[in-house]
Amino acid sequence: MTHFKQHKLYAATMLEVVTAMVIIMIIFAVSMVMFVRITGAGITLEKTNASLLLNKSAFETKQEQSFSDDESKIGELIIKKTIEPYGANPALILLKLEAKTNEGKLIATRKELILIEKQ
Amino acid sequence: MVIAVMASMLILSAYFTKTSVLMQQRKERLLLNATSGLQYVLADDNAVKINESINFDLYENQEDSVLLTRKQWGVFQIAACVAFKGKDSVAQTAMYGFKPDAILQSALYVSDQNRPLYLCGDTKLKGLCYIPEAGVKRAYIEGQGYINNKLIEGEEKQSKTSLPPLSETLSQTLASTFDKLQPTFTEPIEKLPDTLYQSFSKPTIVVQLPNGYILENKHFSGNIILYSNGKIELSNTNKLQDILLYASSIVIKERFLGTIQAFVQDSLLVEKNCTLNYPSALGVIKNKFEKFQQFVQISENSIVKGILIGYCKVEDLAKIRISMDKDAILLGQLYADGFAELKGKVFGNVTCGKLLLRTPSSTYENHLLNTTLDYSQLPKNFVGSALLPTQNIKKVIRYYNW
Numbered sequence A: 001m002t003h004f005k006q007h008k009l010y011a012a013t014m015l016e017v018v019t020a021m022v023i024i025m026i027i028f029a030v031s032m033v034m035f036v037r038i039t040g041a042g043i044t045l046e047k048t049n050a051s052l053l054l055n056k057s058a059f060e061t062k063q064e065q066s067f068s069d070d071e072s073k074i075g076e077l078i079i080k081k082t083i084e085p086y087g088a089n090p091a092l093i094l095l096k097l098e099a100k101t102n103e104g105k106l107i108a109t110r111k112e113l114i115l116i117e118k119q
Numbered sequence B: 001m002v003i004a005v006m007a008s009m010l011i012l013s014a015y016f017t018k019t020s021v022l023m024q025q026r027k028e029r030l031l032l033n034a035t036s037g038l039q040y041v042l043a044d045d046n047a048v049k050i051n052e053s054i055n056f057d058l059y060e061n062q063e064d065s066v067l068l069t070r071k072q073w074g075v076f077q078i079a080a081c082v083a084f085k086g087k088d089s090v091a092q093t094a095m096y097g098f099k100p101d102a103i104l105q106s107a108l109y110v111s112d113q114n115r116p117l118y119l120c121g122d123t124k125l126k127g128l129c130y131i132p133e134a135g136v137k138r139a140y141i142e143g144q145g146y147i148n149n150k151l152i153e154g155e156e157k158q159s160k161t162s163l164p165p166l167s168e169t170l171s172q173t174l175a176s177t178f179d180k181l182q183p184t185f186t187e188p189i190e191k192l193p194d195t196l197y198q199s200f201s202k203p204t205i206v207v208q209l210p211n212g213y214i215l216e217n218k219h220f221s222g223n224i225i226l227y228s229n230g231k232i233e234l235s236n237t238n239k240l241q242d243i244l245l246y247a248s249s250i251v252i253k254e255r256f257l258g259t260i261q262a263f264v265q266d267s268l269l270v271e272k273n274c275t276l277n278y279p280s281a282l283g284v285i286k287n288k289f290e291k292f293q294q295f296v297q298i299s300e301n302s303i304v305k306g307i308l309i310g311y312c313k314v315e316d317l318a319k320i321r322i323s324m325d326k327d328a329i330l331l332g333q334l335y336a337d338g339f340a341e342l343k344g345k346v347f348g349n350v351t352c353g354k355l356l357l358r359t360p361s362s363t364y365e366n367h368l369l370n371t372t373l374d375y376s377q378l379p380k381n382f383v384g385s386a387l388l389p390t391q392n393i394k395k396v397i398r399y400y401n402w
Helices: A014-040 A045-064 B002-043 B168-180
Strands: A070-074 A077-085 A092-101 A106-115 B052-057 B065-073 B076-085 B088-100 B108-110 B117-120 B124-126 B129-131 B136-138 B156-158 B195-198 B205-208 B213-215 B219-222 B224-227 B231-234 B239-252 B257-270 B275-286 B294-298 B303-312 B320-324 B329-342 B345-358 B363-365 B367-369 B372-374 B390-400
Touching (some): A014 B002, A045 A106, A106 B002, B002 B076, B168 B257, B168 B275, B275 B294, B275 B320, B275 B390, B294 B303, B303 B320, B320 B345, B345 B367
Parallel strands (some): B108 B129, B108 B345, B129 B156, B213 B231, B294 B320, B320 B329, B329 B345, B345 B372
Antiparallel strands (some): A070 A077, A077 A092, A092 A106, B052 B065, B076 B088, B088 B390, B345 B363
16 A cells, blocks of 8 residues: 655635735736836827927928928828918927927927028 | 845836936927027027027926027127026027128129229139229239230129228127227236137126236136227137137237137237138227228238128228238138238139239239139138128038027
8 A cells, every 4th residue: 555645735825815816807907007108108100190290391481492482291190381470580490390280289389480581 | 135135126117217218208308498599589680689698488388498599699690599498498590691792702892992903914803893983994004914815704793982891780889899898807918818719608707808818728718708999819729719809909829729709909910821710700990080901911821711801980091901911811701891902812802992912112002913813713602790781691610409
């Protein structure tokens, strides 16, 4: 007859395991919510993209000296350009750029004063 | 525990990513506002008065505040704009000048003192020339007659008895600077650092140097004024960029290379083989009656790119003198409210009361010998000083991002 050695195994009870799993899941869920909130709030890929498009549009406006109101559609965004006089000198203009969605939601804006040089 | 740490790290990484992106966006906006503010100062003279600073809300939304500053810097001007939000700030600065007036877009303007202009040797006048009513004549000096066919390669107009006037406000400011300077660097001169950079958006560093001080092995740049009640010597071991110097007398030693504006009340000597890059300016300012003739002298093979100016507040016979030795070159403008002694070459404009020619045997008035005055060689985008007559069209000379 074979004799088995009797060892005492230390283990958690079912209740302890379930409690630990619940705590871990709560922490994980809370952290995921915080992660999404932090990454989502303020900066989105859409906003960053819109901001870059406005920078590009401003650069092209200055390079091509095309200082007139304009509206164009780039991808899912509508870029609106407005030129306004600023101050006493007519050569100084305010270039205002706005990026909106098709639904009219404002995503990004950019304002810049430009002094048009006399040749 | 492990999952809690991993979750915290995930949150932290997202937080720091977001913070850095927001900081970048804030910097970009501040840079845009600083650039816009600078454009505003450059566009509108009334935006901020000279040597003053104002706080200004660019778009009237209390979110785009800028500090605007305008000041005279030697013969040029500085416009500065600091955009700020909370603790962050971005500065943009520009040195600017003005497009010269039509009358200074000429090779020569010599006032009409009832004497003709005499040309000798291999003298070349190219460009519009304002000369006395008595006209231009050939002459024979030191065994050299005029060798070229045409006297003037360009249009000839009659000059007036007086010179085109300097800006009264700016010339007074420049002349009074000698008496107004107060040192901000108050430590012993031995503790003067070897390297000093100062932004034009910050207060000016003013250093008083003792009489006879030899400035050497210094690397100074920007918003710095060095002054002395006596003499200063600048050795060629210095690297000086855009600083101002005021003294009774200044000697720029051989092979000096830099960009400076230096003003004296007695004498300024640029020794041989020096190069003063644009925008440099050298000036002599006669504030009070003196028996001797104050002068600026550019020695052989030295090049000045910028402005030479002689301003005489008092009415006396000696006035002031600006001399250019043989093979000295000026690329820019020369304005002498007195005598101009030209043996070198001027690619730009010369405006003077009288021309002076000193030879070993004699001294002649209104004579030019082996001199070249050529306005066509001056770059079309040359920017002059508001001190001289201008078209009131501002042009930026250089931008500073610090």
